[in-house]
Amino acid sequence: MLESGVVRERADAARNRLRVLAAAERLFAARGVAAVTMDDIVAEAGVGKGTLYRRFGDKGGLAMALLDERERELQQRMLRGAAPLGPGAAPGARLAAFVQAYLDLVVAQVDLVVLSETSAPGARLRTGAHAFWRQHCRYLLAESGAADPDLRADLLLAALAAEQIRHWVNDEQRIPADLAEALSNVAQLLAQP
Amino acid sequence: MLESGVVRERADAARNRLRVLAAAERLFAARGVAAVTMDDIVAEAGVGKGTLYRRFGDKGGLAMALLDERERELQQRMLRGAAPLGPGAAPGARLAAFVQAYLDLVVAQVDLVVLSETSAPGARLRTGAHAFWRQHCRYLLAESGAADPDLRADLLLAALAAEQIRHWVNDEQRIPADLAEALSNVAQLLAQP
DNA sequence: TGACGAAGCGGACTGTGGTCCGTTAATGTC
DNA sequence: GACATTAACGGACCACAGTCCGCTTCGTCA
Incomplete structure (x- = not known):
C-alpha cells in the first residue's frame, strides 16, 4: 500500500x-x-x-473527458481570473463576460459539446460542469438583485444549450460575436429586479 | 383519376x-x-x-404524429380562440397565456414530447410546430415593443424545451402551476423594451 | 522472488433503431 | 372484368451503442 x-x-x-x-x-x-x-x-x-x-461510461462521457480541460480552465478564470470574468467587476458585467466566454468555448467545439449534452436524455442538466455554470449564474443574478435568480439562471443556460447555439451559428448563419452581444444584453435584462 | x-x-x-x-x-x-x-x-x-x-420517418416522427392533434388544437385556440390566449388581449397577456397553455400541453405528455424533440440531433428546432410557436412569440414580443424579439422568442422557447420542463417537474419537483407563473413573469420581462 | 487478490482488459455478444428491396395488392383505365 | 401501373407492404438485414464475463496483468506483501 x-x-x-x-x-x-x-x-x-x-x-x-x-x-x-x-x-x-x-x-x-x-x-x-x-x-x-x-x-x-x-x-x-x-x-x-x-x-x-x-x-x-458512454459516448457522451468520452466527449466530456475531451472537453474537460478547457472547461476547467474557464472555471478557473471565472473563480480566480481577471475581471470582468473573474471577481472584482459588477455582477452584471461578470454575467456578460461569462456569456461571451462560454459561447466562445462552445462554438470552438460545437459538435463535441452537442454530443456531451445529448448522448443520454437529460445528460446536459446532470453534468458537474452544468452545475458549476448554474451556480455561478445564480450567484451573479442574485448579487444583481434579480428576482427569481434560480429560474433565470436555468433560462439563460437553456439558451446556451449546444444544440441551440449550433442552430444559431450553423443553420441561421449568425455571427458568434453578434450573438454573444445580443445574449449578453438579454442577460443584463434578466439581472433586472 | x-x-x-x-x-x-x-x-x-x-x-x-x-x-x-x-x-x-x-x-x-x-x-x-x-x-x-x-x-x-x-x-x-x-x-x-x-x-x-x-x-x-423515425421514432420522433411517430411521437410527433401522436402529439399532432393536441398541438393543432392549441394552435387553433391561439389563432382563433378566446382571449387572453387568442386575439384581443394585450400581447403581454397573450404571451403569458401561451406559456401557461404550452406548459400544460408538455407536462401532460412529457415523455412523448421529449422523444419528439430528441430523436435526432436538432430535431426540436426543425419541426413545423416549433416554427409556429416561434412565429407566435416573435409576433407578440414585437407587438409589446420588446427589443430583439427574434432572439428573445428563441430564448423563451429554449426554456420550454421538453427536457428542461421534465427536469424541473420530475427531478426538482417543481409544481407545474408555480412554474407556469414564474415563466410567465419572465416572459413579461422579455416583453420589455 | 514467488504468489495472491483485485483492478483492468478485450472482444464476442446483444438489443434496438433504421434501411433495402423483392413481393403484393389497391387504384384507375379500357 | 382484365390489365397495367405504381404506391405500399413487410421482414430480412445492417450498423452501432453498450454489456458481459472469462482471462490477463498490475501492484503488493511475505
Whole structure:
C-alpha cells in the first residue's frame, strides 16, 4: 500500500486512457464527430471495447473527458481570473463576460459539446460542469438583485444549450460575436429586479 | 383519376397508419414511452417495419404524429380562440397565456414530447410546430415593443424545451402551476423594451 | 522472488433503431 | 372484368451503442 485512502490509477489504465483520448481526438479532427463510431476509436486506440466503456461510461462521457480541460480552465478564470470574468467587476458585467466566454468555448467545439449534452436524455442538466455554470449564474443574478435568480439562471443556460447555439451559428448563419452581444444584453435584462 | 392534384391516401395505407398510432398509444400508456421498442409497436400493430418507417420517418416522427392533434388544437385556440390566449388581449397577456397553455400541453405528455424533440440531433428546432410557436412569440414580443424579439422568442422557447420542463417537474419537483407563473413573469420581462 | 487478490482488459455478444428491396395488392383505365 | 401501373407492404438485414464475463496483468506483501 503506497497510497493512503485514494486508490491510484493503475499504469496500464492510465496508458489506455491516454490512448483512447488521443485516438478520439485524432479521429474527430480528421472525419468530424458524427462520422466516428466507438468501434473506430477502439480500433485506432488499439484497446478493447470494454476498456473504453469502463473508463468513459458512454459516448457522451468520452466527449466530456475531451472537453474537460478547457472547461476547467474557464472555471478557473471565472473563480480566480481577471475581471470582468473573474471577481472584482459588477455582477452584471461578470454575467456578460461569462456569456461571451462560454459561447466562445462552445462554438470552438460545437459538435463535441452537442454530443456531451445529448448522448443520454437529460445528460446536459446532470453534468458537474452544468452545475458549476448554474451556480455561478445564480450567484451573479442574485448579487444583481434579480428576482427569481434560480429560474433565470436555468433560462439563460437553456439558451446556451449546444444544440441551440449550433442552430444559431450553423443553420441561421449568425455571427458568434453578434450573438454573444445580443445574449449578453438579454442577460443584463434578466439581472433586472 | 378521382382526385385533383393531391394524391389521396390509399385505403391500406390509411388503415395501417391508424393501426400503428393505436398500437403505439396503447403500448406507451401501458408500459411507458421508454420501455417500448419500434419492434414492439410493429408487432402490436400487425404491420411490417418498413410500413412504420415509410409513414413516420423515425421514432420522433411517430411521437410527433401522436402529439399532432393536441398541438393543432392549441394552435387553433391561439389563432382563433378566446382571449387572453387568442386575439384581443394585450400581447403581454397573450404571451403569458401561451406559456401557461404550452406548459400544460408538455407536462401532460412529457415523455412523448421529449422523444419528439430528441430523436435526432436538432430535431426540436426543425419541426413545423416549433416554427409556429416561434412565429407566435416573435409576433407578440414585437407587438409589446420588446427589443430583439427574434432572439428573445428563441430564448423563451429554449426554456420550454421538453427536457428542461421534465427536469424541473420530475427531478426538482417543481409544481407545474408555480412554474407556469414564474415563466410567465419572465416572459413579461422579455416583453420589455 | 514467488504468489495472491483485485483492478483492468478485450472482444464476442446483444438489443434496438433504421434501411433495402423483392413481393403484393389497391387504384384507375379500357 | 382484365390489365397495367405504381404506391405500399413487410421482414430480412445492417450498423452501432453498450454489456458481459472469462482471462490477463498490475501492484503488493511475505
